[in-house]
Structure formats: structure tokens, C-alpha cells
Amino acid sequence: MKIADHIEMLELKVPMGGHEMVIHPVVIYADHQAVLLDTGVPGCYDKIIEQIDPAYPVQSVILTHDDLDHIGSFPQFVEAASGTLDVYAQANDADAINGNKPFSKAKPERVNMVLEPFPESIQQSFRSVFSTDTPDHVNHVLQGNEVLPFSEGLQVIHTPGHTPGHTSFYDIASKILIAGDAMIVENGELHGPNPAFTLDMEQAINSLRAFQKLNIEAIVCYHGGLFKGDIQQRLNEIVNHS
Numbered sequence: 001m002k003i004a005d006h007i008e009m010l011e012l013k014v015p016m017g018g019h020e021m022v023i024h025p026v027v028i029y030a031d032h033q034a035v036l037l038d039t040g041v042p043g044c045y046d047k048i049i050e051q052i053d054p055a056y057p058v059q060s061v062i063l064t065h066d067d068l069d070h071i072g073s074f075p076q077f078v079e080a081a082s083g084t085l086d087v088y089a090q091a092n093d094a095d096a097i098n099g100n101k102p103f104s105k106a107k108p109e110r111v112n113m114v115l116e117p118f119p120e121s122i123q124q125s126f127r128s129v130f131s132t133d134t135p136d137h138v139n140h141v142l143q144g145n146e147v148l149p150f151s152e153g154l155q156v157i158h159t160p161g162h163t164p165g166h167t168s169f170y171d172i173a174s175k176i177l178i179a180g181d182a183m184i185v186e187n188g189e190l191h192g193p194n195p196a197f198t199l200d201m202e203q204a205i206n207s208l209r210a211f212q213k214l215n216i217e218a219i220v221c222y223h224g225g226l227f228k229g230d231i232q233q234r235l236n237e238i239v240n241h242s
Helices: 045-049 074-080 093-096 109-115 120-129 203-209 231-240
Strands: 003-004 007-009 012-015 019-022 026-030 033-037 057-062 086-090 140-142 154-158 166-173 175-178 182-188 189-191 217-221 225-227
Touching: 007 033, 033 154, 045 175, 057 074, 086 093, 093 140, 109 120, 182 217, 182 225, 189 231, 203 231
Parallel strands: 033 057, 057 086, 086 140, 175 217
Antiparallel strands: 003 007, 007 026, 012 019, 026 033, 154 166, 166 175, 182 189, 217 225
């Protein structure tokens, strides 16, 4: 679904934990390439590629954080890259994405459960990429408050709480906020992060204050998709009443 001239919100229906989950990675088309924000669960590579304009190769991957439903198919993008893949992640989650420390929330038994239904090749690829056996893949470590050179600029907003390194992104040209899991949309209404999957709710809610300073015309939530409306009013309600 095209939500701006240069931005596409993908919709993937994927199995996760015995139920179907709908997720929304985002693609930014810039400088003859596709910049992919988040990669879905393991096994999503083909589903993502078929929704991306084939004229734009995926040369950059931005990972909002280290949850399995966001990094799951990252190994296939590493394998498919011709030349160097530019990989962006915030400093506090980069070590886990590089395989140098455990994931923020997924214990080994959880990883095993998620991988179990997939072919051995996908399992081996996942374990190899997210281990010390392979070189670090994050070659752009984000600190927050920088602007990435995509389109007219993609502002980095460090929004810790859901995970220590959770990061959201504001597209300056379209005024679209790509919130990752910092917020969710449920039954058409914008909410704060899901408490069941958030490490530090107080910190996560406090992180939303950064959004109040932005002129936002639409928000893409990884879970729930696109939200438009009186965004600032809703942000105020969430921040002030949580």
C-alpha cells in the first residue's frame, strides 16, 4: 500500500505462536534503491520481495529493534545482497543483532520454538547470522537525533522502553512517523506500546514525548498499520493518562 510518493507500507499475514499475525514493514524508495524497515518473522523474505518494486534493489535494511518478528528474515536479506548491505540499528540493540549478546526478550527456547516449523536451511541461516561465527552485520550504529540521507531525510528517534534500543523514524518529506512497536493500532485506534511485550512501560511511554514535538500527518505502526486523525490529541491522551 503506497502511503506517500516514495513510501510503501507492506502487509504480511504470518504465523506466530499458533495464530496468524499481521505485520507492516515499510519500504522507502530513495536514490535508486529500496530501504527496508524491518524484515518480518523467519520465512518472510519472499513475501516481502514480491511487494517491493523490482526496479529498486534492497541495499539498506533498518531494524527498529531486535524482536524476532522484526529481524526474522534479516538473514535472507544478508544472503541475497550483492555487495555490501547497509544495515542500521540503534547501539543498544546492535550487539544482539550482531549475535554478540542475547536478544532483549527472546530466550533460546523461544528462538527454538519460533524456528522449529521452518526448513533446516532457514534455521541454520538464522543461527549463523545471529552468532559470533559471522562478522558483525550492523555497519551503521544509530545513536538517535541524526538524519539519514534517504529522500529529504529520515530522522532517527531513539524510543527505548519496548527494548533498550527501540528506534522510530520520521520521514521529513511526507511527515510520516514509522513507529515500529513504540505504538500500536487496535480496532482503528492509536495506543501506546503493548504492555505484554514491553520491557519498561514507564520508559516506553516517556519516549512518546519525542513524537509530540513533530508535525505528524500519519503514523505507521508495525502492529495495526496506518493511523491518521488528530494524532497530537491522541498522543497527549496516551502520554498524560498512562
